[in-house]
Amino acid sequence: MSIAKALEATFTNVSIISSITSTVFIILLGFYLRKRGTFGETFGKILSKVVLSVALPALAFNSFMQPISHETFTQGLNVLIWGILIYIILIFVTPFSYTKFPKDKQETLAILTTFGSTTFFGIPIVGAVFGAKGIMYSSIFNIGYRIFLYSYAYIKMSGLKMEASNIKKMFLNPIVIATFAGLILWMIQDFMPMVAVKQAVNGVIAPNAPTINVAFYRIDQTALWLFKPLQYLGNLASPLAWLSIGATLGSISMKDAASDKASWYYSFNKVILVPLLNLVLLFILTITHILPVSYVALATVIIMMATPTASVASAYAISFDRDAVLASNASLISTICAVVATPIWIALLEVLNQVGIFK
Template sequence: MSILTAFSQMLIFFSLIMVGVACSRKNLVNEENAHSISKLIVNVFNPAIIFSSVLGNSQNKEGDFISLIVLIAIIMFSTFIILGSIGSRFFTKDKDEIKIYKLMTVFSNVGFIGIPLVDSLYGSSAIIYVAIFILIYNILIYTYGISILQGEAGKRLSLTNLKNILNMGTLSCCITLFVFCFHISIHPVVQTTVTYLGNVATPLSMMSIGFSLGRANIFSVFNDKKLYLFSFIKLIIIPVIGVLILKRFNLPEQVLGVSAVMLSMPIGNLPVMLANQYGVNSENCAKGIIITTLFSVITVPLIMGLV
């Protein structure tokens, strides 16, 4: 894929983010509104765009590579966990910050940015692959992620954590894969409704990121040199090595491309929310989200240029 194609798409996303920043700065959207919109994206619009990936598709070539994507996703997240466990101690000695660096390494923004980017670059049929990554992500965030935040108290898998795994993101992925694997026909009225809802996901997801940026003190965000190094490793070093390794296996272009997108995503929002919930200082994570999101406008096209 050409760098220009990916950069053009990221520039569109950046423009939408800036619209969100402007709306936040002008108080058209307050923090409560932004939170409600995020809930709509997570529980309605993103599930819709995931489900729309199996509507009207022949389901032939994509189905051939599902098991391959599962394997890649498992290896990717396992590698992230190992790297986070080893590397976090090089950035800080503070126990809370070590937890945050582990989470920032593993949990990227595969939903808010990953879904619309894959949709834009490879079409809706490729989102079935993203569903695999999201499914594994959701299982890990409410098992491994919670265990990191809780320390010794989180070693046991609680009923609450199991309930959290069964969220709309997980359910939509499971339903999508079920429909896909069993070639279930969906009524045209349902198809159109889901497609309309899915079309809202991309602009609103980008604007939602802008709402968060608009409330942040940007100047205070860029005063932590360790986050620059972390961002360079997360957005450049790891994705470059990952893509170069994957290219040695002569994977189909769409499989390689989706995997590259997943590898190159900035830090996701969920670690901050969970850290706050469990009383862990999330300031570094909030800063990391802003820095990596802004830098990804440049780094994602560079990574996609390797595909």
């Protein structure tokens, strides 16, 4: 397919366009309601807590309630490997982007560039565009992210050794628990006791649905009464996250942040260069068959890496007095840039899909 036809196919794809407009419009709605005063000063933080503690864990767990195949298992394993390798690469590469800055500011910007808001910003968008499979890949990809965020980033920003409290945060986070539980259940399902049930699609059993054999714990087929509440909670993740992002943007002084040139430079690196680096490296690894990834796996990684500053990384900078003002400005500017850049990345990825570069 030619590039022109691929572009036409992309921008006439109702699913892709509606996913992009949903993201942008709901973020703008949150921004408007915060500026108008409908949302209070702490409303964005309250929404984010609901998303992180309830909606995203439900979304992550439910994403693994699907059949396993050789293809999905291989892709999941490749995403896991890449999710660890890319953070090792970024830890060594990102400091070179800030050699003109003082050493302390260089370290802060490098950490902020390495760790984006993959959980809060990335997963809801991936889910909206690519559904359960994208959420599953994004949850697997985030395993490496959390390992390095709560270990390397903490040590680097605090100047201290790893604390037991951070190890606890790493493994007892509701999203991590849901991800590991879902991942393990997904991987071992073929070895578990099976039950015969009428096949359900999206939580609905049609009158003429075929009978299938599934693992007894596949609640999407065996316990719809439990799967549906989790599905409703998971469906809250995207709109609540986007409203929270908009409300947060509406509560910060854009004038002060916009005058910070370092934040704009950082934001370009974060939402353009980092995902571009991932795209190039994954393209090379795929065509050489060293670590091949499918289109959905690739797109998931790119969207996850084109995210603004991670709230945890920003909190480290503020807590340990590591250029707190810069971190706050960078968080705001990178969020605005990500809102603009993410639809462009989604469109570009869909063009690559139409052209057939990734299967």
